[in-house]
Amino acid sequence: MSHITDFLSSGKDVSEQMLGKGFEISNVKVSPDFQILYIFWTATEEQLDNGIQELLDTFAAPIRDQLSQLRVVGNVPKIIFVKDKYRSKLADINNILNKADYGEDFQPKYPSLLNTDHMKLSNPESAEKMALEDLNEMPPMRNDVFNVDHKRIMEDIEKAVQKSKALHRTTEAGSPIILGVGETATSQGPESENQEGPPVSFVEYMKSQKILRTKLRKEKLAELIELEGQLTDKLASRIDEDKFEEDYFDEDSDSDDEFEYRR
Known part of the structure; x- marks a missing residue:
């Protein structure tokens, strides 16, 4: 056109x-x-x-x-x-x-x-503002589109993030300073004073992480062994109770047979 x-x-x-x-x-x-x-x-x-x-x-x-x-x-x-x-x-x-x-x-x-031009609003923003004022308040936005509660999901994610940042999940010494190859603790600048934890080399850091993982595995294994022992004790007690009930019913049946024989 x-x-x-x-x-x-x-x-x-x-x-x-x-x-x-x-x-x-x-x-x-x-x-x-x-x-x-x-x-x-x-x-x-x-x-x-x-x-x-x-x-x-x-x-x-x-x-x-x-x-x-x-x-x-x-x-x-x-x-x-x-x-x-x-x-x-x-x-x-x-x-x-x-x-x-x-x-x-x-x-x-x-x-x-x-001439109606002088009757027009000089500022277009004021006209837009007046139009918005006439509108009713918008209803609250739904968070369950397609039957998926997005609000609850976001709350669960925030809780998981807060749990991951808990104090008991961090090391006692804080975040260590990892030194490069050939570097020493004295070669660090004044910024190292503000960092948490003592300076360690990369090899020492990896060794400490390996020890920590081994310790966690041992603790987990100890918990499993303790749980297995508890289950074994419960199972043994259940077997003893069943055996006692069987012996009791066998004695009753023998006494009944003897009574019939005497008659």
């Missing part, structure tokens, strides 16, 4: 003929089969409509040629100018209302009173 309006306003032998015609391009549409390009136009004065239509029809071929040279599309469809009836009717209604209110020869005494 911009290329078409540029050609009509500044094209050779076109702008001179269209000068003072009082029309504008309102819309551009392409047919479903891409064979026709409809250009809708509207005029400000009704008595010039017929002349504008005939003049625009003569410019259809040059405009198509210009669009082809721009390489906007591979094949430019046939151009047909069509009067925009909707906008033209609106313009006619406005003209009729103006004549009905003031008459054809009306000359405003105070033109500024008919």
